[in-house]
Amino acid sequence: MKRSENGSRRWILASGLGVAAAAAGAGWALWRLQRTGEEDIAPLWSMAFDTPSGGHIEMASLRGRPLLINFWATWCAPCIREMPALDRFAREFAGRGWVVFGLAADSADMVREFLLRTPVSYPIGLAGFGGIELSRRLGNQEGGLPFTVLIDRSGRVARRHVGELQPEQLRSWVEGIS
Numbered sequence: 001m002k003r004s005e006n007g008s009r010r011w012i013l014a015s016g017l018g019v020a021a022a023a024a025g026a027g028w029a030l031w032r033l034q035r036t037g038e039e040d041i042a043p044l045w046s047m048a049f050d051t052p053s054g055g056h057i058e059m060a061s062l063r064g065r066p067l068l069i070n071f072w073a074t075w076c077a078p079c080i081r082e083m084p085a086l087d088r089f090a091r092e093f094a095g096r097g098w099v100v101f102g103l104a105a106d107s108a109d110m111v112r113e114f115l116l117r118t119p120v121s122y123p124i125g126l127a128g129f130g131g132i133e134l135s136r137r138l139g140n141q142e143g144g145l146p147f148t149v150l151i152d153r154s155g156r157v158a159r160r161h162v163g164e165l166q167p168e169q170l171r172s173w174v175e176g177i178s
Contacts, residue, residue: 049125052112057125065097066177071135071147073106074114078164079146085167090122105131152177
């Protein structure tokens, strides 16, 4: 019976160490997700996106200004509801250096068709369905839409938000950055 007790103790000890290691790993992953630093988004600045009109936008050209990137899709009702507020925000704060950039996680044809019916004044990039993966790399762990990330003038992630943004939230973000 002693051997059985020793085996049980070893199993309990090994299980406890496993749980502790898993907790440490989860804590590290959470810390890493919550970190805001240029190293989290460095690859973003080398990307370029086609536009619905046939041009392209290089992310490096948007660097150095407060940048609000909004991931959206034509089939996403909350995305569509928040677009007028994003459009007003883009026009109102452009003079203060702010840039709103929409990244459509959708097919190019669907985006073109949608924007003919519902134009916006801010630039739109075509991220395709890979846009969801890019949003995950920027902190959208759920992969939900809409997803908005605010990058400050120094190139650090200042805010992240999954779900429909309200105009009051946008204004509070400005106060925190400007």
